[in-house]
Amino acid sequence: xxxxxxxxxxLSVQEGDNSIINCAYxxxxxxxxxxxxxxxxxxxxxxxxxxxxxxxxxxxxxxxxLNKTVKHLSLQIAATQPGDSAVYFCAENPLGEKLVFGxxxxxxxxx
Amino acid sequence: DAGITQSPRHxxxxxxxxxxxxxxxxxxxxxxxxxxxxPGHGLRLIHYSYGVKDxxxxxxxxxxxxxxxxxxxxxxxxxxxxxxxxxVYFCAISESVGTNEKLFFxxxxxxxxx
Numbered sequence: 497x498x499x500x501x502x503x504x505x506x507l508s509v510q511e512g513d514n515s516i517i518n519c520a521y522x523x524x525x526x527x528x529x530x531x532x533x534x535x536x537x538x539x540x541x542x543x544x545x546x547x548x549x550x551x552x553x554x555x556x557x558x559x560x561x562l563n564k565t566v567k568h569l570s571l572q573i574a575a576t577q578p579g580d581s582a583v584y585f586c587a588e589n590p591l592g593e594k595l596v597f598g599x600x601x602x603x604x605x606x607x
Numbered sequence: 608d609a610g611i612t613q614s615p616r617h618x619x620x621x622x623x624x625x626x627x628x629x630x631x632x633x634x635x636x637x638x639x640x641x642x643x644x645x646p647g648h649g650l651r652l653i654h655y656s657y658g659v660k661d662x663x664x665x666x667x668x669x670x671x672x673x674x675x676x677x678x679x680x681x682x683x684x685x686x687x688x689x690x691x692x693x694x695v696y697f698c699a700i701s702e703s704v705g706t707n708e709k710l711f712f713x714x715x716x717x718x719x720x721x
Contacts, residue, residue: 530709
């Protein structure tokens with residue numbers, strides 16, 4: 497089975513609110529993590545990444561938090577907009593191995 | 608989509624026929640991948656390539672073959688398509704492998720095998 501999972505398969509938020517999407521991983525050898533966004537009918541789009549020597553990384557309106565103690569990854573989206581509606585999934589990269597992808601969380605932004 | 612072109616974008620074929628999907632990149636990235644995406648399974652790796660004429664199997668390689676004769680092109684072939692191969696196929700590229708494996712994806716090919 498997959499070592500990367502998600503706590504919630506769907507998330508619905510109001511426009512303007514902050515969104516938090518969670519991801520659990522099981523491989524302690526993973527040293528690199530990525531969040532992807534996939535809109536309907538499109539390919540996964542790279543959002544942000546983080547290495548295991550960091551616990552937080554910020555991008556434009558997005559922040560990724562990494563808690564290695566509990567093997568947990570989260571993606572925070574500030575001031576969520578309708579254009580943020582998509583499926584978000586995380587991926588972990590165990591050292592020397594291929595990326596392992598989670599199944600995804602569908603984010604719906606309500607106007 | 609990061610200079611990646613997949614063709615065709617949509618294809619309907621019959622069971623038992625051969626099918627070839629093409630991925631073309633303009634980024635000159637060394638590593639290329641083919642994934643399939645199915646509901647409930649997420650992205651699963653079919654085959655990948657470390658360079659020209661250097662390919663390896665992924666976790667779901669049965670029934671598929673690949674070829675890479677040029678850096679920019681990576682072909683996925685279904686020798687005899689089956690209904691279980693109905694899926695969305697994504698090509699991806701990266702500059703590194705094994706660590707910091709940041710993948711960029713194409714727009715996908717929707718394949719239906721009837």
